Amino acid sequence: MNPTPKTKQHLSRVEAVIVSELQGATENKNTLSTSEEENVNKKQELQLKVSSMAGRRALKAVLIDLSGTLHIEDTAVPGAQEALNRLRQASVAVKFVTNTTKESKRNLLERLQRLNFDLQEKEIFTSLSAARSLLEQKQHRPLLLVEDSALEDFTGIDTTEPNAVVIGLAPDHFNYQTLNKAFRMILDGAPLIAIHKARYYKRKDGLALGPGPFVTGLEYATDCKATVVGKPEKTFFTQALS
Numbered sequence: 001m002n003p004t005p006k007t008k009q010h011l012s013r014v015e016a017v018i019v020s021e022l023q024g025a026t027e028n029k030n031t032l033s034t035s036e037e038e039n040v041n042k043k044q045e046l047q048l049k050v051s052s053m054a055g056r057r058a059l060k061a062v063l064i065d066l067s068g069t070l071h072i073e074d075t076a077v078p079g080a081q082e083a084l085n086r087l088r089q090a091s092v093a094v095k096f097v098t099n100t101t102k103e104s105k106r107n108l109l110e111r112l113q114r115l116n117f118d119l120q121e122k123e124i125f126t127s128l129s130a131a132r133s134l135l136e137q138k139q140h141r142p143l144l145l146v147e148d149s150a151l152e153d154f155t156g157i158d159t160t161e162p163n164a165v166v167i168g169l170a171p172d173h174f175n176y177q178t179l180n181k182a183f184r185m186i187l188d189g190a191p192l193i194a195i196h197k198a199r200y201y202k203r204k205d206g207l208a209l210g211p212g213p214f215v216t217g218l219e220y221a222t223d224c225k226a227t228v229v230g231k232p233e234k235t236f237f238t239q240a241l242s
């Protein structure tokens, strides 16, 4: 039988994601047990399956989300470091993909290393990287509606006389004046580029508004569609693997 949600709770989120992947990819689904007592066996079996699937070229890479999966703010998700270390022993590529709009890649790396995660900067692909790459490709000069902490990922990008709007989650900049400037630029033909469109995200003090409602507000006001560069866009995942 397939793992029940209850059984999944005994695995870390990372492992649960892999279990889901395996469920979709494995022909014989009956090898995963539902018994809680056999949970340890199941973890070992999971590890073997990752190895064997990689051996059969069925699974070449694992893309792991960060916030809410490996950590919540400055707290590691229990068991996540251990799960990652085990995954490192399998012959699959590991990349970390995240829809951050507030944290630069360097900030993320430092935070994760403080929490004892084993990873390198080059293994992280963020929605900010995806936005930068689109700006370079299209030669756009952006109005950057992102938090100051994210600006270093746009170092070297020309922002004089902006002709495109890039919007992430920027609580310190989301005021009427700035949003109205973006609104007028879009009306004048500037493309609207959204880092991502999450409706909300999880913080220690509860759920909080994501960039989605603000992106959607500009779309509504201008009757334009944003180009979304972060998850779950296919181009995001393709770029992350390249």
Ligand SMILES: [Mg+2]
Residues within 6 Å of the ligand: 065, 066, 067, 068, 069
């Ligand atoms: Mg997440």
